[in-house]
Amino acid sequence: GEDVEQSLFLSVREGDSSVINCTYTDSSSTYLYWYKQEPGAGLQLLTYIFSNMDMKQDQRLTVLLNKKDKHLSLRIADTQTGDSAIYFCAESISRGSTLGRLYFGRGTQLTVWP
């Protein structure tokens, strides 16, 4: 299957770290992604990780991939109020029937309190 699950809500205080978690079911994932969506906007690609990697760091963002448990996480260091948004986890799977398609979780609403 191609189920992607993530918790719906996360609240943190400004300056703390945020960790958003995601699980997926298909072991044939090619890439795993994190997208950010602000109110009324489209999806902004935050970062992605190739399925043969364990970790990727990009400024305040750290992505960890545990292939054995099919678990992906996004850590945002020094979270700011501007980070408040919905964060989507997604995977791509390279099979003929899944070409060009991303499988998305339902999104995690991150709220950052000042």
Added chain:
Amino acid sequence: KAGVTQTPRYLIKTRGQQVTLSCSPISGHRSVSWYQQTPGQGLQFLFEYFSETQRNKGNFPGRFSGRQFSNSRSEMNVSTLELGDSALYLCASSGVKDIQYFGAGTRLSVL
């Protein structure tokens, strides 16, 4: 490099009408995918085009159709609109690395 451009940004239609949405991909990208986003169903895949050919299709009725032109621009059409078609329609383009970049979306309201 310009990003993915979707037009129009907002549309208001009435039931029974038809609508066409446009998507211009990032220069050099040959794949265009379309998604529907609603509060109830989340992000659902509509279809994907590569070099003017539909390679993949989601589970939507035949009222939803699309096409891609030789310059990789894509359009999607929804005929006989229903209230439930009200949604944010998102287009994404990808290049050789298959990383999908999204546009700002078209917000369709069906009255």
